[in-house]
Amino acid sequence: MTPLRKAIRDAAGQLRPLQGKGLPLVVVLVPGPGCGVPLDPVSVLSAMYGDISVEFDIGPVSDSRWVTGRDGRLSGGTHAYLSAVVVLRVRLHADDWAESWWSVHAPPGDGRIELIEQFMAAARAQAPDGYYLTADVYETLGAAATRLPDSVFVGAKDTRWVPSSDGSSMVRVR
Numbered sequence: 001m002t003p004l005r006k007a008i009r010d011a012a013g014q015l016r017p018l019q020g021k022g023l024p025l026v027v028v029l030v031p032g033p034g035c036g037v038p039l040d041p042v043s044v045l046s047a048m049y050g051d052i053s054v055e056f057d058i059g060p061v062s063d064s065r066w067v068t069g070r071d072g073r074l075s076g077g078t079h080a081y082l083s084a085v086v087v088l089r090v091r092l093h094a095d096d097w098a099e100s101w102w103s104v105h106a107p108p109g110d111g112r113i114e115l116i117e118q119f120m121a122a123a124r125a126q127a128p129d130g131y132y133l134t135a136d137v138y139e140t141l142g143a144a145a146t147r148l149p150d151s152v153f154v155g156a157k158d159t160r161w162v163p164s165s166d167g168s169s170m171v172r173v174r
Helices: 002-018 041-049 093-105 113-126
Strands: 026-029 052-056 064-068 084-092 131-139 159-163 170-172
Touching: 002 026, 002 041, 041 052, 041 084, 041 131, 041 159, 084 093, 093 113
Parallel strands: 026 084, 131 159
Antiparallel strands: 052 064, 084 131, 159 170
């Protein structure tokens, strides 16, 4: 988690001179080839707001709550001017084709050898070349931040996480 936290902290620091100018200020993370840093939602949100854990009361009936702990780069009002953290990803057209093929030809988890052989033959003949970029957008809780417009990062495979109405959690809205 340390490299991810450092990347967010360093990039947010570079944006500090632009705070208060009414612009959405966004840290964009672009993983390089063979990047060993996890950039899934739990890892990114942990880097932003602290290690994620589950809390519950001991007793006969208890609801659990997801909470953030320490070491978050944006917790406690730090970098409150930051609007969002965005992770750019490369997605292959062949991945889209494969998802579509499996959804039509087999239920998830069906691992029959014949089906895998059919898939491999179809992939060699039909899977398209090329790639495109997708974005995972994590809006911040920054009180002084200018919100990133909803019209930015709206690709078919882009995701967007926003703070809940009470600011206690992050919710995937796309």
